[in-house]
Amino acid sequence: MKRKNPILILSVLAVVSLLGLGLLGRTNHRVEKLRKSSLRARIKSISYVDSLKSPSGNDSEPQSLMVKLKPVLSGMDVKTLFQSTGFAEIEPLYDNVYRFQGKDSLVPLNDLMEQLRNNPAVELVEKDVVVRAMEVPNDPYFLYQFYLYNHGQTLNLTDGTVVQPKSGADINVVDAWTFSKGSEEVKIGVLDSGADYNHPDLRNKLDAGFNFVGNNAYPIDDNGHGTAMAGIIGASTNNGQGIAGICWNCRLIPYKVLGADGKGNYSNLVLAIRRAVDEGCKVINMSLGADEPSIILEDALKYAYEKDVVILAATGNEGKGSVCYPARYSSYVLAVAATDENDLHASFSNHGPEVAVAAPGHMIMTTFPNGQYALVTGTSPATAVASGVVGLIRSLKPFLTAEEIFKILKYGSDDVNKALFPGIDIYLGWGRLNANTYVAPIKVE
């Protein structure tokens, strides 16, 4: 038998390969007023407190399609008609609407969708979107925590005031809890007036701290401000009692730097920052501020930042155009402004170029000493809200640096005042926090 020319045969094989390759390429592709803190103190706690009467008491990718066929097809054998489309199973839902199961199909669901859209027998094709149970905590006051979950619920205060917040003006944390509820590994230092260690919503969350005012190991809260901030950040959640904290599982360490009058001084603040860092806090909440700069204070903040600690501080409640210290040290500190229940810049919230982000700070339901609960207002609670959110991020992604977390808050926040001030602005910084954007996987298309 005479042999054929091998070069000719190989050339034919190569051409066949290239033609086949081209074909392959084409086939495959979200009170009663109890107390007002002194706001003009050298260091002051930044919130008003109002109390509320106690009431008694991710495999989310669709795998199937919903297809509506044109009425003319009723009574026809739909399975036979669509046999060749690559769906593993076709089942009737009602009338002319069917579920096309694409789970075991070799063709991507988007391609199958496109195929069906081009089919003249098909009226409508939709993805069979996966729904999931929303994990809402069972804490009875959660209803009042519209900063966490605002669906436009009505809030009736004991003084007869009725508050009707704007639906959606919240930090979107309920969705975020699907991905992070915090970790016991993450310690949050609360530099404030101490905390109520006996509060039923806090006693299981507080670790031993320090009292810099009394220079002892008992940071007992004789003011109420620190207990309020601690509750916002991480009150016991889903315990059928009181409120929900933002960072369910984070540990809280109170460092008392404010006295019974809500005032303190920089020297104790500096000591507390350094101690919190040295005791392993990865987040420091400072719902306090003053108008004077301090190089020693700035050094302490730098020390914390360089040890990869995220520091958050309140911008101040005077409604003026300058941000308080330490929030003003924006190289090391995230300055947190306040929004109200309608996602608007709160009138009392100081503004300035140092503002990084904003969080709800009006009528924030939280813990108060002696087992009580209260509504607090100011950039203090806004800062505590932000600290809780940072706790969630640090728990889920412990490998992120403080600088990266700054950027995540910056780029992932909701620019709620973009109609007036698109992008970064002096009122809300990069925008109001959106916890879900920081922790939930973002779908790219």
Next chain:
Amino acid sequence: MRKAYIFLLILLFPLTAAASDLKVLVGAKGSYKAVPIKFKSTDAKNTVRNSVLALSASVEVDETYTFSLSGGIDFTSVKDPVTFTKVPFSIVTPSFSKRGLYLGAAAEAFPFELSGFELGGRIRGDLYMPSSESWKVTLRIVEGQFKADPTYGAVSVDLLGRKKLNNGLLLYGGFSFLQSFGKIKGTETIEDLSGKEDLKIKNRFVPGLVSGLSYDFEDYLRLTAEASLINTWGMELSLSYIF
């Protein structure tokens, strides 16, 4: 092509010097394979599908030992969405398909004989290098980019038996153990924020079945067809010219 043929002969000369019957085969093959995988860090399951068109060269010694190399173009498809949980912002990509390069090598030996069957085995390695796929990351304030770079490969160890029928048809079959390896490297860039995350594949040797047939037409053209069932199915068809 002639130079390549001479180069191949020089390369394989030491292996083949003592052989009494030496055949060199040059041809083309097409294959499709779907392999279930699991990612190490997330435990998420997925399926990688590879469609390959390649040119191949083999040396067959004494009809007992065969060494093959192949190279060509691959179309890799990642069937399900992939979730990257670590990069600064977590990302979930849709399923995606990319074209790229393919390299393969195999060694086969049938040194034993039992009741008219030749017994032996095959070790085979395949490497797929698809190009990267990118998507926009849309946040409320800024827009960024996410890029996925898959590299995927598989090594299979097959225990085979074969028999040549009177009509010249060679039938073979046996057990296959497939080890997948590789990763999808994710890179996120949003303004001055960036991060990388490698999703490594953690498959252990997955057992399966393989069977095929081979037929020489007029002693210069060989057609080989093979099917495999390793959790999911695969097939390969090759046509070679025998020198």
